[in-house]
Amino acid sequence: MCVVLRLLGSLAALAVLGINQAAGSTIFPTGVLYSNWSEETEEAKVCEIILDVSNPPSREVVKFITLAGYNKFDGTVLAGFLMAAADLTADDKYQIAQISDAAFGSRTFSSLGHFDYEIYDDGTVMATTQDPLLATAFINAVFSGTYELRFARSESFAEMRTYKIGSAPGEPVTSNFTHCLDLLAFESHRTQSDASTKGSPLPEGGGSGLGITGGLPIAYTHQGRTCADYR
Numbered sequence: 001m002c003v004v005l006r007l008l009g010s011l012a013a014l015a016v017l018g019i020n021q022a023a024g025s026t027i028f029p030t031g032v033l034y035s036n037w038s039e040e041t042e043e044a045k046v047c048e049i050i051l052d053v054s055n056p057p058s059r060e061v062v063k064f065i066t067l068a069g070y071n072k073f074d075g076t077v078l079a080g081f082l083m084a085a086a087d088l089t090a091d092d093k094y095q096i097a098q099i100s101d102a103a104f105g106s107r108t109f110s111s112l113g114h115f116d117y118e119i120y121d122d123g124t125v126m127a128t129t130q131d132p133l134l135a136t137a138f139i140n141a142v143f144s145g146t147y148e149l150r151f152a153r154s155e156s157f158a159e160m161r162t163y164k165i166g167s168a169p170g171e172p173v174t175s176n177f178t179h180c181l182d183l184l185a186f187e188s189h190r191t192q193s194d195a196s197t198k199g200s201p202l203p204e205g206g207g208s209g210l211g212i213t214g215g216l217p218i219a220y221t222h223q224g225r226t227c228a229d230y231r
Helices: 002-009 132-144 171-198
Strands: 031-040 044-054 060-071 077-088 094-096 099-105 116-119 125-129 147-153 160-165
Touching: 031 171, 044 160, 044 171, 060 132, 060 171, 077 099, 077 132, 077 147, 077 171, 099 125, 125 132, 132 147
Parallel strands: none
Antiparallel strands: 031 044, 044 060, 060 077, 077 094, 077 125, 099 147, 116 125, 147 160
């Protein structure tokens, strides 16, 4: 639950009360804000580009996180995205929407057929790959700033909603992410080399990806804060 609250907690400044977008619509959002985040636990390290999307007067808000991370047990690297949608309610809280058929698409890359998907009970969707060529194509598409975010809401009878993104992350955001990736690649390679030299066995399950905590992506502690600190 902490990760869901972190996903949606920064959207209050972006959304105002209004009516929902019509189901099946194509949306050109007026609120597009990029930022960075990185997280490190005992199990993994993750680099992120966070995109907050809104389109007042709609109550709907979307968070799209481009992520890359490695498993500290075996050095396995994953890249992909986490997507969530919610409505801002009259009492200034978020009602998380159940979404499905989430996809990222650009002229050069589509997540469909290339990423492995996980849908969580809270409605968020995670899609990742361990293929470095696919990961590079995806990240370059995000850097280009011209792409689509697509998903369906359960209450809209599975009609697709398409957010057309037309602005790229700024140089500070891309530089921070690239620097984080460079460190991640170095540490991942060192972990794999150490494991090979020592002949260390992989953790149970083969160490196929990032650590999973409680059915959600790696838990975020935000410098020791608890869930109660996030609306």
